[in-house]
Amino acid sequence: MRREAHLGDRIFYLLLNGVALSVLMLLGAIAWQLIHLSLPAIHKFGFGFFSSTNWDPVQEVFGAGPVIFGTLVSSGLALLIAAPISVGVALFLNELAPRRLAEAVGFLVEMLAAIPSVVYGLWGIFVLAPFLRITVEPWLSGHFGWLPLFRGAPYGVGMLAAALILAMMITPTIAAICKEVFRAVPQSQREAARALGATKWETMRLAVLESSHSGILGAVILGLARALGETMAVTMVIGNRAEIAASLFAPGQTMASVIANEYAEASGDLHLSALAFVGLALFAVSFAINSVARILVWRLNRNRGRDF
Amino acid sequence: MVGLLIGCAILALFPLFSVFLYVCQQGLPGLHVNFFTSLPKPVGEVGGGMANAVLGSLILITLASLIGIPVGIATGVYLSEYGKTKLSMILRFCTELLAGVPSIIIGIFAYSLFVIPMGRFSSYAGGAALAVIMIPTVARTTEELLKLVPVHIREAGLALGISRWKVTLIIVLRGSLSGIMTGVMLGLARVTGETAPLLFTALGSQYWPRSLDQPIASLPVQIYTYAISPFEEWHQQAWTGALVLVLFVFILNLTTRMILKRHAPAKD
Amino acid sequence: MSGTRDIVITQTILDAKNINAWFGSVHAIRDISLPVEKNTVTAMIGPSGCGKSTFLRCLNRLHEEVAGARVEGQVLLSGEDIYGPGTDPVAIRRKIGMVFQKPNPFPSMSIFNNVAVGLRLAGMGNKALLAETVEKSLKQAALWNEVKDKLKAPGTSLSGGQQQRLCVARALAVNPPVLLMDEPTSALDPISTAKIEELLIELKKEVTVVIVTHNMQQAARISDRTAFFLLGELIEYDDTSRLFTNPRDKRTEDYITGRFG
Numbered sequence: 001m002r003r004e005a006h007l008g009d010r011i012f013y014l015l016l017n018g019v020a021l022s023v024l025m026l027l028g029a030i031a032w033q034l035i036h037l038s039l040p041a042i043h044k045f046g047f048g049f050f051s052s053t054n055w056d057p058v059q060e061v062f063g064a065g066p067v068i069f070g071t072l073v074s075s076g077l078a079l080l081i082a083a084p085i086s087v088g089v090a091l092f093l094n095e096l097a098p099r100r101l102a103e104a105v106g107f108l109v110e111m112l113a114a115i116p117s118v119v120y121g122l123w124g125i126f127v128l129a130p131f132l133r134i135t136v137e138p139w140l141s142g143h144f145g146w147l148p149l150f151r152g153a154p155y156g157v158g159m160l161a162a163a164l165i166l167a168m169m170i171t172p173t174i175a176a177i178c179k180e181v182f183r184a185v186p187q188s189q190r191e192a193a194r195a196l197g198a199t200k201w202e203t204m205r206l207a208v209l210e211s212s213h214s215g216i217l218g219a220v221i222l223g224l225a226r227a228l229g230e231t232m233a234v235t236m237v238i239g240n241r242a243e244i245a246a247s248l249f250a251p252g253q254t255m256a257s258v259i260a261n262e263y264a265e266a267s268g269d270l271h272l273s274a275l276a277f278v279g280l281a282l283f284a285v286s287f288a289i290n291s292v293a294r295i296l297v298w299r300l301n302r303n304r305g306r307d308f
Numbered sequence: 309m310v311g312l313l314i315g316c317a318i319l320a321l322f323p324l325f326s327v328f329l330y331v332c333q334q335g336l337p338g339l340h341v342n343f344f345t346s347l348p349k350p351v352g353e354v355g356g357g358m359a360n361a362v363l364g365s366l367i368l369i370t371l372a373s374l375i376g377i378p379v380g381i382a383t384g385v386y387l388s389e390y391g392k393t394k395l396s397m398i399l400r401f402c403t404e405l406l407a408g409v410p411s412i413i414i415g416i417f418a419y420s421l422f423v424i425p426m427g428r429f430s431s432y433a434g435g436a437a438l439a440v441i442m443i444p445t446v447a448r449t450t451e452e453l454l455k456l457v458p459v460h461i462r463e464a465g466l467a468l469g470i471s472r473w474k475v476t477l478i479i480v481l482r483g484s485l486s487g488i489m490t491g492v493m494l495g496l497a498r499v500t501g502e503t504a505p506l507l508f509t510a511l512g513s514q515y516w517p518r519s520l521d522q523p524i525a526s527l528p529v530q531i532y533t534y535a536i537s538p539f540e541e542w543h544q545q546a547w548t549g550a551l552v553l554v555l556f557v558f559i560l561n562l563t564t565r566m567i568l569k570r571h572a573p574a575k576d
Numbered sequence: 577m578s579g580t581r582d583i584v585i586t587q588t589i590l591d592a593k594n595i596n597a598w599f600g601s602v603h604a605i606r607d608i609s610l611p612v613e614k615n616t617v618t619a620m621i622g623p624s625g626c627g628k629s630t631f632l633r634c635l636n637r638l639h640e641e642v643a644g645a646r647v648e649g650q651v652l653l654s655g656e657d658i659y660g661p662g663t664d665p666v667a668i669r670r671k672i673g674m675v676f677q678k679p680n681p682f683p684s685m686s687i688f689n690n691v692a693v694g695l696r697l698a699g700m701g702n703k704a705l706l707a708e709t710v711e712k713s714l715k716q717a718a719l720w721n722e723v724k725d726k727l728k729a730p731g732t733s734l735s736g737g738q739q740q741r742l743c744v745a746r747a748l749a750v751n752p753p754v755l756l757m758d759e760p761t762s763a764l765d766p767i768s769t770a771k772i773e774e775l776l777i778e779l780k781k782e783v784t785v786v787i788v789t790h791n792m793q794q795a796a797r798i799s800d801r802t803a804f805f806l807l808g809e810l811i812e813y814d815d816t817s818r819l820f821t822n823p824r825d826k827r828t829e830d831y832i833t834g835r836f837g
Contacts, residue, residue, distance in 0.1 A: 006666045012473030013390065019382040020399050023443060027402050030409065033420040088316025096313055105317055107565070112324045114561050116501020118528045119550045122535045123327045126334075126543065168323040175320065201309040222408075229410025231504035232528075236535060256412050256504070263416070264429075264508040279416045283409065290408035294401065392643045457683075464680045464743070467638055468694040469670030469750060478693070483684035 034283055037276035040269060049277060055242035055258070057267055062274035064281065066242040070252035073159055074234065075227040077248075078166035083220050086171050090178035095204050106179070113172035121236030124165045129156035129237055132164075137249050152247040155239060160248040162238040166227045174223040177297065181215030182208050184300075218296035225289040229282065231256040255282045328554070335551030338544050343552070348514055348530075351539050358549050360516050361530040364431075365500065367517055368510060368526055371435025372499055376442030377492055383443065384450025384491065389476055391451070407444035414440050415505030423509060429523040434510025441502060442495040449491030453484045490564040497560040501553055503528035527553055583801065583814060588652075589614040589784050590672075590754055595634050595649035597627075599642070604630045608810045610803055612754075617776055617785045619795035619816065622805035623831070628788045631805065632756050635786065636672040637665040653754070670698060673747030677759040679739035681731030681746070688727040690742055694750040709749055716782075717745035718775050737768025744775065748783070755779070757787040761794065773798050792832055796820050804828045
């Protein structure tokens with residue numbers, strides 16, 4: 001190739017390349033620093049850190065069991081609530097609503113995503129938690145009290161509040177991606193279904209949902225990633241006690257919320273290191289989950305692009 | 309079945325209305341000039357504001373922008389103009405992943421980079437954390453908007469004997485200036501409400517910001533501190549703070565949308 | 577390609593020698609040689625996908641800007657190889673202007689700035705001279721009378737035909753000896769097309785024009801020489817009148833009589 005690049009172009013390219021590479025390295029630097037900070041905790045506790053259920057800063061004994069449990073339960077429950085609603089919203093916006101209405105509702109859903117987490121938390125403390133304490137939780141324990149899930153004193157703040165607020169926060173994320181996925185379904189598929197005599201609902205199911213499985217999965221996984229890392233709102237309503245309790249009414253703690261709560265006032269180096277270790281685990285998990293979800297959504301788009 | 313879908317939409321929007329309603333209802337009574345001009349009063353005294361937190365937020369956002377905006381734009385330009393190489397595919401993926409890193413983790417990163425070596429919490433640490441959070445948002449929007457500029461516009465510039473870097477800066481980038489602005493504003497909106505990464509970098513303070521290497525107050529952290537406090541007056545202040553924050557973020561988002569709408573038809 | 581040898585060329589300004597071009601592994605241009613005479617209009621015709629546009633883009637080194645694209649061969653501009661070692665493509669493109677299929681004025685710039693940008697970036701700081709050159713170029717492009725009162729208006733506010741003439745003015749402003757045109761009228765209405773064609777005949781007094789067109793009538797109307805391309809090869813190159821009345825290659829004849837393409 002005979003191509004003498006213009007000098008200015010070469011400098012410009014190198015400059016941009018430098019910036020791009022430094023952004024690339026940022027991710028590595030974050031991982032490196034987390035590992036570095038976690039080393040004392042890794043040496044002291046090893047992998048037992050993740051199975052130990054005792055988190056006691058006073059005794060300087062740290063096990064991530066309770067916060068992992070809290071993260072899984074709150075995010076899982078949030079996902080159970082948010083996923084169907086989000087898919088419904090996306091179907092409504094893309095397949096059902098007239099354009100104007102869809103635009104308006106889509107805009108509002110976007111605004112929902114723009115509200116800062118700390119504002120959700122504030123609302124959670126003063127609106128959601130009292131509502132749960134006074135109305136929802138007594139009703140649940142009255143009717144379903146035979147389930148250990150709904151036993152215990154109704155605090156309001158606790159696992160249930162955290163899950164609900166997370167569900168609210170990840171709904172816009174999942175709905176937005178699902179909307180994109182549905183929009184990518186070629187119109188011809190819908191028409192084919194209609195031509196077979198399918199009703200509006202059957203068309204949605206056959207033409208849209210059937211071919212969007214992996215896209216929806218990607219969206220839900222991205223929602224999960226967002227829920228796992230969500231910090232402030234959860235910290236404000238989960239009650240912040242690093243214990244494993246069967247009841248959804250009981251206070252808990254998530255990986256993110258324990259860092260938010262204790263990092264600034266950590267009592268000693270080992271405490272800081274243990275928190276960083278939790279952070280490292282959270283980083284690794286969200287890294288993996290985001291990668292999987294991105295690849296899923298990308299592959300779907302690429303395949304569709306090729307077929308049609 | 310149709311009713312079910314409509315139900316989903318209503319259910320999803322309900323929190324928005326509830327949050328907005330409460331923020332307005334609880335926050336409006338406290339919204340007067342004092343809020344922006346006075347320091348917080350000690351518990352038990354009436355009045356006072358969050359002037360230090362508002363100013364602190366502005367300082368932190370400015371610090372973050374100084375790094376986050378140029379780096380974000382440069383990354384976006386790289387992705388759109390040299391976007392077909394293997395490196396840029398990896399970079400695009402990493403930007404997505406960076407956007408997905410929980411912000412509290414970015415906080416730990418900034419802590420290790422600034423707070424540990426300096427021995428204290430500071431505006432620098434807070435600003436750095438916010439800058440890292442800004443980069444992916446700005447980069448992604450920049451890339452998307454530059455891609456709207458048709459290839460033949462770039463070729464027209466090249467064919468005139470304008471070198472590629474000048475074509476990129478003078479024709480492509482300046483032509484999409486309003487679009488780039490939206491990226492910047494989305495980035496600002498994103499970091500304005502960020503609380504978690506500031507908790508142990510900028511920390512917070514009850515006083516006016518004095519120096520960049522000292523802890524500094526910020527609106528979101530102040531809201532958090534006041535919300536979890538046991539004092540009624542502070543709760544009131546927290547609501548007003550939330551109202552200010554929400555309004556600011558909404559205005560940024562609305563402006564962005566308006567610009568994008570105007571931008572879209574001009575793409576060809 | 578025996579046909580090329582018969583043309584009498586007195587003064588070659590642009591001389592393409594053994595040009596081969598690829599998109600990735602696709603061999604798009606196969607060993608094409610084509611000398612262009614000064615102050616003429618040379619037309620390149622052929623069915624779509626025959627490589628005429630690609631070849632045109634080899635003449636100002638624009639082809640290589642496409643990712644994965646590659647060129648081999650020589651193009652002599654007044655005797656100097658534009659692909660020679662150490663030659664700056666940016667400097668070459670100032671001497672060989674180009675007008676594209678779709679009118680593409682720079683979207684963020686005024687009419688004036690669209691024409692002036694090439695000069696400014698080439699280092700012309702003198703405002704009076706700049707204004708003078710812009711006026712001259714717009715007059716050359718037969719656009720001056722229509723825009724002289726609204727030079728500050730955005731270039732994209734003009735009609736399609738006007739935009740295309742603005743693009744001609746933009747290309748002419750840097751005073752290139754050669755102007756390449758890639759189907760410049762295919763996106764225009766008949767009246768705008770006629771204007772551009774008139775313009776070309778006027779222009780060739782000062783500039784050498786190489787034009788790609790898929791419109792044979794257009795080639796017949798405006799060009800002095802015509803080259804017929806097929807599947808990346810140059811089939812025949814001759815004086816326009818001869819090529820259209822008395823083609824020597826069967827494939828040329830089939831094409832101009834409308835038997836394919």
